[in-house]
Amino acid sequence: MDYIKEKLLKKGEQERQIVKKLVKEYGDLQLDTVSMGQVLTGMKGVTSLLTVTSKLDPESGIRFRGYSIPELQEKLPKLNPEGEPLPEGLFYLMLLDELPTVEDVQYLTNEWTKRNKVPGHVFDVINALPPTSKPMTQFSTGIMAMATESLFQKAYREGVPKDEYWDTTYEDVMNLIAQLPTIAAYIYRRNFQGGDIIPPNPKLDWAANFAHMMGYDSEEVYRLFRMYLFLHADHEGGNVSAHTTHLVSSALSNPFYAYAAGMTGLAGPLHGYANQEVIRWIKGMLEEIGPCGCADEEKEKIANYVKNYISEGKVIPGFGHAVLRVTDPRYVAQKKFAEKYVKDDHMVDVVNCLYEVVPPVLQSLGKVKNPWPNVDAYSGSLLQHYGIDEYFFYTVMFGVSRALGVLAQLVWDRMYGLPIERPKSQPLQWFKDQAGI
Ligand code: NMX
Numbered sequence: 001m002d003y004i005k006e007k008l009l010k011k012g013e014q015e016r017q018i019v020k021k022l023v024k025e026y027g028d029l030q031l032d033t034v035s036m037g038q039v040l041t042g043m044k045g046v047t048s049l050l051t052v053t054s055k056l057d058p059e060s061g062i063r064f065r066g067y068s069i070p071e072l073q074e075k076l077p078k079l080n081p082e083g084e085p086l087p088e089g090l091f092y093l094m095l096l097d098e099l100p101t102v103e104d105v106q107y108l109t110n111e112w113t114k115r116n117k118v119p120g121h122v123f124d125v126i127n128a129l130p131p132t133s134k135p136m137t138q139f140s141t142g143i144m145a146m147a148t149e150s151l152f153q154k155a156y157r158e159g160v161p162k163d164e165y166w167d168t169t170y171e172d173v174m175n176l177i178a179q180l181p182t183i184a185a186y187i188y189r190r191n192f193q194g195g196d197i198i199p200p201n202p203k204l205d206w207a208a209n210f211a212h213m214m215g216y217d218s219e220e221v222y223r224l225f226r227m228y229l230f231l232h233a234d235h236e237g238g239n240v241s242a243h244t245t246h247l248v249s250s251a252l253s254n255p256f257y258a259y260a261a262g263m264t265g266l267a268g269p270l271h272g273y274a275n276q277e278v279i280r281w282i283k284g285m286l287e288e289i290g291p292c293g294c295a296d297e298e299k300e301k302i303a304n305y306v307k308n309y310i311s312e313g314k315v316i317p318g319f320g321h322a323v324l325r326v327t328d329p330r331y332v333a334q335k336k337f338a339e340k341y342v343k344d345d346h347m348v349d350v351v352n353c354l355y356e357v358v359p360p361v362l363q364s365l366g367k368v369k370n371p372w373p374n375v376d377a378y379s380g381s382l383l384q385h386y387g388i389d390e391y392f393f394y395t396v397m398f399g400v401s402r403a404l405g406v407l408a409q410l411v412w413d414r415m416y417g418l419p420i421e422r423p424k425s426q427p428l429q430w431f432k433d434q435a436g437i
């Protein structure tokens with residue numbers, strides 16, 4: 001057993017007992033109340049999931065095992081002191097609740113390099129889809145095709161005891177994370193670079209290797225990818241991609257099925273697809289109003305465009321959030337990155353200007369709970385700056401990163417022995433009866 005599994009088991013055996021005790025002895029303890037409004041508007045704020053990897057505070061944003069983004073930018077191992085932390089370190093922290101050393105991060109980089117052996121049929125399955133199919137269709141299909149290799153599924157069929165499910169889940173999760181960048185880069189090269197495939201470079205870390213396989217080999221892009229894959233990794237358990245992964249795996253579907261399902265949720269325009277919508281939307285705006293700076297009269301033109309767009313019943317991508325009530329700290333981290341490394345970029349300037357113009361317009365509608373920008377408002381402009389123009393691909397990049405958090409959590413779901421998820425539903429008459437109407 002490798003040392004990560006040993007640590008996991010040690011911590012897991014203790015925590016599993018706690019979960020069992022909570023269920024057995026405190027099962028009737030009231031945790032929350034639920035209102036009609038909450039049930040009918042997406043269960044916002046209803047505590048109903050156990051997620052250990054991260055927690056989201058509406059006012060201060062995401063904390064991974066208690067650490068904020070700036071704290072982790074300081075504390076997680078980097079390849080050079082000026083650079084960005086390696087996402088491997090964040091995975092280690094989320095999985096083991098312990099800050100990694102440089103050696104721990106190196107261990108994971110090596111492990112993922114070793115495990116990066118995508119079966120040939122996965123590429124055949126992707127190739128069977130027309131190149132015009134959406135990158136997220138190809139991505140989730142490729143992940144489904146990987147399920148032939150599931151060790152968890154095999155172990156389950158062989159009757160492995162429940163307390164051991166976590167072990168093969170961990171193996172599947174490690175293999176899946178190791179192989180995702182190769183599959184994603186394959187889709188990118190197939191769709192946008194004439195199918196000229198670049199093999200992985202075993203000397204590179206996980207994020208840099210992803211950039212390399214996509215065809216971007218500069219220290220600057222490696223640095224961007226390390227930050228990107230770190231920032232999108234997790235957002236507690238209730239977001240659509242995390243919750244879907246958790247829900248599907250609660251039926252003991254294998255991690256490949258569960259993660260593919262999570263990715264089909266990420267592909268929705270109100271979730272991860274918003275990162276490509278932001279660029280599409282800005283380009284559409286610039287086509288209509290022309291290239292613009294952020295002087296008062298230009299701000300007015302933008303504000304009018306925003307108002308018109310909303311009046312057509314559409315949402316402004318990259319703004320708003322189901323939980324956050326402040327500017328997303330992931331947006332702030334990317335803005336700081338741009339201030340440090342990006343000079344004179346029109347798209348980045350427009351994104352900065354939208355920060356001044358859009359929130360007051362959204363506020364003026366009187367119904368938007370959070371008028372501030374989210375992670376997706378900034379990410380595309382940075383990718384555009386480094387020449388990664390194909391915004392149809394951006395949600396796949398989000399998906400590669402999201403694996404780190406939701407799959408670390410999946411290992412814990414199995415460690416705790418969490419049962420099948422099955423909330424109660426009621427017909428409309430029941431709600432009318434409750435309201436007395
Ligand atoms: N532009 C226009 N209207 C908005 C926006 C926006 N950016 N955000 C919220 N609203 C509207 C929303 O459509 C709803 O209208 P109605 O009552 O007519 O249906 C009203 O404001 C209240 O919505 P909220 O309760 O504030 O937001 P909710 O929790 O329902 O949804 C989002 C959260 C993120 C889905 C929503 O803010 C949105 O659609 N934003 C744009 C899409 C986006 O950027 N998504 C990415 C989220 C982050 N991620 O990566 O997943």
Ligand code: MLT
Nearest residue numbers: 234235238239240322374
């Ligand atoms: C996410 O990163 O999952 C999004 O911000 C959406 C969410 O948290 O609901």
